[in-house]
Amino acid sequence: MHLAIPSVIVFLIVYGALIGAGVGVIVLLAMLWKDWKKGRLW
Amino acid sequence: MENASTTLLHPNVGWLLLVLFGAGWIGLGIFWGRRAKSFDGFMLAGRNVGMALGTATAMATWVTSNTVMLAPVFALEKGIWGMIAYSTASFGLLLFAPLSARIRQLIPKGYTSGDFIRLRYGRLAWVLFLIITIVYSMAWLVSMGTAGGKLLQTLSGIPYINGMTMILFVCVVYTLFGGLYAVIGTDFIQSVIILIGVVLVGSLVLFKTGLTQVYQSIEIHQPSLINALMPVALLSLFNNMFFGFGEVFHNNVWWSRAFAMRKDVAPRAFFVSGLLWFPIPIAAGFIALSASALGINVIDPNTVGPLVASSVLGKTGAILVFIVVFCSLASSIDSLLAATSDLLVEDVGKKMLGAKDNEQSLRRISKLTICALGLLTWILCAREMNLLEILFLSGPLVASAIWPVIGGLYWKRANSMGAVLAMVIGSIIGLVAYYQLGWYTASLISAAISMSIMLLSILWSRNDFDWKRISETNG
Numbered sequence A: 001m002h003l004a005i006p007s008v009i010v011f012l013i014v015y016g017a018l019i020g021a022g023v024g025v026i027v028l029l030a031m032l033w034k035d036w037k038k039g040r041l042w
Numbered sequence B: 001m002e003n004a005s006t007t008l009l010h011p012n013v014g015w016l017l018l019v020l021f022g023a024g025w026i027g028l029g030i031f032w033g034r035r036a037k038s039f040d041g042f043m044l045a046g047r048n049v050g051m052a053l054g055t056a057t058a059m060a061t062w063v064t065s066n067t068v069m070l071a072p073v074f075a076l077e078k079g080i081w082g083m084i085a086y087s088t089a090s091f092g093l094l095l096f097a098p099l100s101a102r103i104r105q106l107i108p109k110g111y112t113s114g115d116f117i118r119l120r121y122g123r124l125a126w127v128l129f130l131i132i133t134i135v136y137s138m139a140w141l142v143s144m145g146t147a148g149g150k151l152l153q154t155l156s157g158i159p160y161i162n163g164m165t166m167i168l169f170v171c172v173v174y175t176l177f178g179g180l181y182a183v184i185g186t187d188f189i190q191s192v193i194i195l196i197g198v199v200l201v202g203s204l205v206l207f208k209t210g211l212t213q214v215y216q217s218i219e220i221h222q223p224s225l226i227n228a229l230m231p232v233a234l235l236s237l238f239n240n241m242f243f244g245f246g247e248v249f250h251n252n253v254w255w256s257r258a259f260a261m262r263k264d265v266a267p268r269a270f271f272v273s274g275l276l277w278f279p280i281p282i283a284a285g286f287i288a289l290s291a292s293a294l295g296i297n298v299i300d301p302n303t304v305g306p307l308v309a310s311s312v313l314g315k316t317g318a319i320l321v322f323i324v325v326f327c328s329l330a331s332s333i334d335s336l337l338a339a340t341s342d343l344l345v346e347d348v349g350k351k352m353l354g355a356k357d358n359e360q361s362l363r364r365i366s367k368l369t370i371c372a373l374g375l376l377t378w379i380l381c382a383r384e385m386n387l388l389e390i391l392f393l394s395g396p397l398v399a400s401a402i403w404p405v406i407g408g409l410y411w412k413r414a415n416s417m418g419a420v421l422a423m424v425i426g427s428i429i430g431l432v433a434y435y436q437l438g439w440y441t442a443s444l445i446s447a448a449i450s451m452s453i454m455l456l457s458i459l460w461s462r463n464d465f466d467w468k469r470i471s472e473t474n475g
Helices: A007-037 B011-033 B039-047 B051-062 B065-087 B090-106 B113-121 B123-156 B160-209 B211-221 B231-250 B252-260 B265-277 B279-293 B301-352 B359-382 B387-399 B402-410 B416-436 B439-460
Strands: none
Touching (some): A007 B065, A007 B279, B011 B160, B039 B160, B039 B359, B051 B090, B051 B252, B065 B123, B065 B231, B065 B301, B090 B231, B090 B252, B113 B123, B113 B301, B113 B402, B123 B387, B123 B416, B160 B211, B160 B279, B160 B301, B231 B439, B252 B301, B265 B279, B279 B301, B387 B439, B402 B416, B402 B439, B416 B439
8 A cells, every 4th residue: 555655744854854953963062062161061 | 895996985085084083082082081080980981971961972872883874774775764763763862861860869879780680680680681781782882893894995995804993993992091981072072073964964965956856756766665654664663663762771881871970961961862863864864865866876775875975975975974984983882892891890790700899900800891892893893794683683682671671660569580581581582573574573572572571570579679779789
């Protein structure tokens, strides 16, 4: 049986993943900055 | 052996990148390793790791060379569900978040996952658990070394044995000097590089091809890849999820991080790391899906990622993939070396064989164990054993440990007999399913059998476990 996943869902998955990974970099660097300023890296 | 004209990069470029990054990791490892003044520092980075480093180390460790190389293969063979199936491995990290809080509450001074099983279930379950976890860890370690050597050879023509030796050498050296401090510090940089690399390559491929074009090409040439009802893909989705739960819940790589992070940081860091990890296999998988729209003839599915990246981005794409692959390998190999040596020193050396419990002697044994593990991995990798098969075979073994771990952490009535039977019967039936039905059912069946046995044993048990027996022992 074949039921194609709609293109809009594929768009959301792929764009969501790329944007999500990009946001991930910013989140990591922001957390590093916050921990470093408070002296709580380690 | 590949020659320079058939590979994506010239071997000299490959060697240059390998030496530059290798020297960087070793230098940083030695620099951060100076913080490791005590055995606790060497083994658990002083038990005070913050949110940024904690999140990055959990994420980077879970990004293996498989994540960036096998996710595209999943997408190529099982389509949209295939790449989502790979991403479900992140649920292991998400669900380990509450477990890590419970672990820190029950066993605040613990060292390894083995400590918990020994104190909670006794010797028989502990020995069984150690066998499962050591087989799995070695299979993971050797599969990384083998994949690393082969990938470097495919990408740059560096001979397999040289590339594999170099990767293992670099990881052993900086783990040896810096312990978990070096591992966690380098993991942060590696996770940022991996994320940037994946986003960059994925976005550039997307801009070059266009998603509409990719979708239409798949619709015409490979419609099964966008089939929402592809049975194997749907089964592999759940199987991968349970394999991921088993891998994360039982393995000392994750337990050692739970012990290393500050108590309030551990659950949040694991949860955020799961969220950050989730998009990576999808972004990497999308690169493979673009192959047909780009008119690329994929002969070897294992090289589809680098092939697409280099055909769209030229040498820059190949260099980016090389760096991302090297970071993925290093971030997992260093963690496995550190966590497995902790397990061998703490559980086998100290608790089983009665090694001297003094700082200097333990640290010396720990360093020797890291070297021995590195050497054993090198020997197995040099024989080019197909450890990826053993890694997949270990799926049902680790899946059988999911419920003994959860039960042991939360239910007083969870008992030794139930845990032993759950691991033994779950593993055996899971292995039978692996051979009789297919790899995509093995972890699922093993986890289901193990869960049933564990729940039945809890229902019938009159056990009333005193949690103080764990916390008061201090590991």
